[in-house]
Amino acid sequence: MSGNSRLDDSPFARWWRNVDRTTLICAFILIGFGYILMLAASPAVAVRIGASRNMFILKQVEFLTIAGLIVFTVSTLQRRTVLILSAVGGALMLGATMLTLVHGVEIKGARRWIALPLMSLQPSEFLKPCFAVVTGWLLTRPRRIGILPGAAIAGGLYLLIALLLKSQPDIGMLSVITAVFLAQLFVNGLPLVLVGAGVGLMMGGGVAAFFVFPHVRSRVERFLHPDVGDHYQIDTAMRAFGNGGLLGRGPGEGRVKDLLPDAHADFVFAVAGEEYGLVVCLLIIMVFTTIVVRTLLRLMRESDPFVIVATAGLVTGFGLQAFVNMASSLHLIPTKGMTLPFISYGGSSAMSVALAIGMVLALTRHQTGGTGTDDGFVTTLRHWRSA
Template sequence: MSGLSRIDDSFLGKWWRNTDRWTLGCVGILIGFGYILMLAASPAVASRIGASRDMFIFKQVIFLTLAGLIIFLTSLLSPQGIKRLAILGCILAIIATALTLVHGIEIKGARRWIAIPFMSIQPSEFLKPCFAVVTGWLLGGMKNRSFFPGMIIACVLFGIILVLLKSQPDIGMLSVIAAVFMIQLFVAGLNLAFVGIGVGSMIAAFIGAYIAFPHVRSRVERFLHPNVGDHYQIDTALRAFGNGGFLGRGPGEGRVKDLLPDAHADFVFAVAGEEYGFLVCLFIVLLFCFIVVRALLKMLKEDDPFIILATTGLVSGFGLQAFINMGSTLHLIPTKGMTLPFISYGGSSAISIALAIGMLLALTRQRINYEETVINTGIPGRKRRMVKL
């Protein structure tokens, strides 16, 4: 890409000049960590379940390669194309999420996956980016058109998603989507009194989930009371961090990671801590923070309500997912089975996050608006009209 000059007028050259290369570079580094940490974490997990030691590695190579392609292709779209893609994706994701309640695979008491050849898909993963963009369009339309019922439609859509995710159940995913929706409502200018009501409703919903769902109650009680329940995974993860120390044990030298049942997925951050130490973990945290903060700072110069709200929703969901994974691994919050973007194993997760980042890059791409210019051709009575977009 370095060979693309400023005067390169090709399609690829324009894309490279106008895309946020800093964010793209950070995403590339995260994908690189995904490859490296999968080599360290997955062989022991695969051997434990009787599969080939390289099974998870080969699959993740395919998933991350596909994720990189999706990021590139999606980032080429215009804001209008992103809007259409999100609407279609949201409709399909809602239908597929509803199908999980009938034909889904049940794992640990939850129906969240649909089996297809070579992998299983979690449709609710695709609700996060698509719903964020659709909500951005609905709420942004209220500012551009009078009497547009964007708020009502967005709330109805959120209500449908709430019912579906509660029925699976997937309280963690619902919490992320609800938090993103509240952030978008706040940015859209919702009255602070209603924001307070929304926050209070979320707190009440968490209390209701604690009462209604035994697995939620178990996780909260294990977090609050270290002597209650099974703490094997979190204790092993903390041992891995302690074993790694400041600089880590070195690539392939981790031993505690081999004892983690979900070392390749929900607890991959602990593998990074043991083999590469505190400094690399801090670097990973800073990469996620940089992507989130840079996107939000770019929105300070943006005027389009749709782009502001959609980008805020996309980057908020991305940042919240990373925080939940790393926070639960470090025992800062109750454990929640949520992947670390681009680093944890998972096809649905990698592809859905790639879709979100591709949308983010497309919406934050530089767009220079030129006024219509009339050029004298030198021929009497004849002028050429040029419009650059």
């Protein structure tokens, strides 16, 4: 029998039959784009900083290989295991985020990273998917946990994370996590009036950030007023898109990309525009859109509230991150240092996005028994209460 026959009861065959293969394939298409665009974008950046031309390429090959393994491995987990992984990983990353305020590496005035032997770790990147899953479970609990309802604990967890991100500061990540939390509250049944109030508070926070944080004010003013501040990076990115046109200059033929300081990271989408043109840029957008829409359509057939709310949070964070990066590159919104999932350079980014997509695949995979989230984890909490 063929490997994917319904008579084949091996673990891999069961996983392959039940996983969302469209989303899985799209994730690996993005990883493929990550390899290709890093070959185009990174050599000039490496030479500019005095490193080997292949430094970023070799590192990103390792990061994306690990990311692919993470997507596959996490997608095979049961829902209960995803919840436990998120709770334990979230607690560790929350502690690591606190640690950045004391021992973090400072880059451009922000302390978001912890220096490790082979890479710099940004704990908040991993905190984002773990927060979405844990919050999804807390919001959908029918009973109290201890003396508090799950929603109150979820709100307290959000406020703690928001305080830490504000202190780093990382306003972009704070905005994404806020949007994730609001989306989950909406999906969980929060009245539209209160959702609107939350959006209003988020907008008010953005206005406050404009007056409190100089770097936020600088980016907004440069976006609104072309004659204010340094526009070199965004002007160069727009030149790259224009130079690429419809079909692009061809692999390795881009010249404007070599002038982009962050061509391998925040502005890798401009490199795609110059070398491969509008057609490939639209293809990349279509792949991201397919993952988001496909996941939401699967949730419409889902009956487990935990899966619906948790996955909605995960896909909101994924889609919003992609939108912010591409819209910034196209000068549709103020610039924000946010990576393009699976495509921009960065170990923390690639592996955290892989964790999120792996969780989406695991939670939306058709489960065949022994997969409830009320056993094991909740039973342990009840034992703690009765002890």
